[in-house]
Each structure stands twice: as structure tokens, then as C-alpha cells.
Amino acid sequence: MKRYRLSVCKGMDCKANGSNAVFAAAQEELTQRGLAPRCEAYRGGCYGFCHMGPNVVIREDTGRKKDPLSPEDYQLMGWPGEVYYSRMNPERMRRVIAEHIEKDAPVRDYYGDPDEGP
Numbered sequence: 001m002k003r004y005r006l007s008v009c010k011g012m013d014c015k016a017n018g019s020n021a022v023f024a025a026a027q028e029e030l031t032q033r034g035l036a037p038r039c040e041a042y043r044g045g046c047y048g049f050c051h052m053g054p055n056v057v058i059r060e061d062t063g064r065k066k067d068p069l070s071p072e073d074y075q076l077m078g079w080p081g082e083v084y085y086s087r088m089n090p091e092r093m094r095r096v097i098a099e100h101i102e103k104d105a106p107v108r109d110y111y112g113d114p115d116e117g118p
């Protein structure tokens with residue numbers, strides 16, 4: 001069974017757009033589905049995609065040692081299994097937990113395009 005790390009950005013813009021509610025929905029849904037042991041939820045910094053926020057990045061937890069500078073908390077790394085979701089809201093977040101985390105089936109409908117301009 002795969003393990004994941006999910007991060008919801010927490011810059012000012014995305015907070016104004018509801019990222020706190022997205023994070024709360026992630027925590028709630030993980031707990032309700034008993035998935036908390038398989039997925040760590042945390043707040044990343046600003047990924048630089050505020051115009052498409054709130055943004056969520058999910059990566060497979062491979063036991064990789066965390067870089068002390070934590071670049072993965074504020075930029076996409078291009079690692080295998082890394083998925084970037086844009087324009088998230090609590091409802092979309094719940095679906096991502098139910099499919100991506102619970103069934104290991106990422107939700108392509110919500111993929112963000114990192115090259116999309118403001």
C-alpha cells in the first residue's frame with residue numbers, strides 16, 4: 001500500500017481563496033476514512049501558482065530524507081508520483097482523498113498546469 005504526503009499551500013493569496021478550508025477538509029476526510037496513517041497532511045509554502053490556488057501537491061512517501069531547506073514545500077520537484085492539483089476547494093479535496101489516497105488513483109480532472117500564466 002502506498003503512503004503519501006499531501007501539502008496545501010499557505011501563502012496569503014491562497015489563504016484568501018480558502019486554502020485553510022481545503023486543509024481542514026483534507027484532515028477531516030483522512031481521519032474519517034482511517035487514512036491518516038497512510039498520508040501525512042501538512043502546509044507547504046507558496047508554490048508560486050497563487051493565480052490557480054488553492055494548490056495541493058501530493059507525493060508518494062518513499063521514505064526519502066527531507067532536505068533541510070525543504071524546497072519541496074514551495075516548489076514542484078518533478079519527482080515520480082508527484083501530482084499538482086489546482087483550484088482546490090473542500091469538495092474537490094474530499095474527492096482527491098477518496099480516489100488518490102484511498103484507491104491510489106489520482107484525479108486527472110483537477111490536475112493543474114504549472115505553465116498556465118496569470
Ligand code: FES
Pocket residue numbers: 009010011012013014015045046047048049050051053054055
Ligand atoms: S499561496 Fe498558494 S501558490 Fe501562492
